[in-house]
Amino acid sequence: MTTKTLGTVAACFSVAILCGWGIYWGVQVKDVFELLELAKAQ
Amino acid sequence: MDLVFIFEWLDTSTLADISKASAGVFAMVQTVHIASMVMLVGMILLGDLRMLNVVLTDVPSETIIKNTGKWIFLALVFIILSGIYEASAIAMKLAHNSFFFAKMAGLSMGIIFILTLRGAVYRRAPGLVYPAGSSEVLPQSEILEPWVVKLVAVTSLCIWLSVAAAGRWIGFS
Numbered sequence: 001m002t003t004k005t006l007g008t009v010a011a012c013f014s015v016a017i018l019c020g021w022g023i024y025w026g027v028q029v030k031d032v033f034e035l036l037e038l039a040k041a042q
Numbered sequence: 043m044d045l046v047f048i049f050e051w052l053d054t055s056t057l058a059d060i061s062k063a064s065a066g067v068f069a070m071v072q073t074v075h076i077a078s079m080v081m082l083v084g085m086i087l088l089g090d091l092r093m094l095n096v097v098l099t100d101v102p103s104e105t106i107i108k109n110t111g112k113w114i115f116l117a118l119v120f121i122i123l124s125g126i127y128e129a130s131a132i133a134m135k136l137a138h139n140s141f142f143f144a145k146m147a148g149l150s151m152g153i154i155f156i157l158t159l160r161g162a163v164y165r166r167a168p169g170l171v172y173p174a175g176s177s178e179v180l181p182q183s184e185i186l187e188p189w190v191v192k193l194v195a196v197t198s199l200c201i202w203l204s205v206a207a208a209g210r211w212i213g214f215s
Contacts, residue, residue, distance in 0.1 A: 003166060007190045010159045014197040017151070021200045024144070028211075 049137035052130050061131035068131060075124035079206060082117035085110040086156075086202050093167060093195040107164050114156065121149075136212070145208035152201045163194045 001009075052058060061068055091097040092106045129136055136142040166186045 001162075003184045003186060006162055006166065007186050010163050010186075010194050011190050013159060014193045017155075017197050018200060021204060025204065025207075 046137050049133040053133035055130060057127060058130040058133060061127055068128070071124045071127045074120055075128060078117045078120035078124065079209065082114060082121060083202050083206055085113045085117065086198060089164070090195040090198050093164060093191050103164070103167055118153065139212055141208045141211040145205055145212065148201055148205040148208055152198075152205055155198060155201055160194060160198050163191055167191045 061071075088097065089103075089107050089110050092099070092101070092103050098106060129142075163186060166184055168185045168188050168191065
């Protein structure tokens with residue numbers, strides 16, 4: 001694999017992983033805050 | 043794909059009988075699991091933060107990557123072995139725990155990431171200083187852009203911090 005290809009592959013995979021990571025943990029944190037709000041309301 | 047049969051098999055195994063029988067041994071294995079996770083994340087943090095030029099900037103990155111590598115793999119072996127033991131005690135609880143699957147997905151992704159992209163990219167990092175007397179010098183055409191190296195370092199940090207966070211979250215869910 002050439003250095004240019006490696007750089008492109010690494011950048012693409014990294015961006016994809018970071019996007020997936022952001023979405024997954026964003027949803028988890030949102031769920032926790034919703035549960036906390038629900039608990040406060042009760 | 044339904045993976046419950048794996049957890050059912052683990053739950054009825056001899057390992058589960060042993061892990062359920064002794065709380066003391068379970069606690070010791072859990073200590074090994076957590077200590078190994080600390081070692082793994084610590085070694086990875088060291089390499090990634092060096093690549094981000096945050097820590098040990100006067101130490102050649104090659105030295106850090108080479109010296110942390112063996113500890114990363116040793117920690118992984120201990121994490122997996124102690125993890126199987128721990129999982130056997132609460133197999134049926136884990137079968138329906140989404141954070142357990144998130145941790146396993148993160149762990150698999152992290153191992154693949156280390157074995158493929160992280161290693162390959164760090165070996166071609168710009169400003170890589172080889173040990174004194176080394177005849178190994180990378181030609182300019184084989185050196186990656188600094189932003190690619192930093193992007194890989196941030197990704198690696200996110201993956202492993204996720205594994206640690208998901209592992210902790212299993213305990214709360």
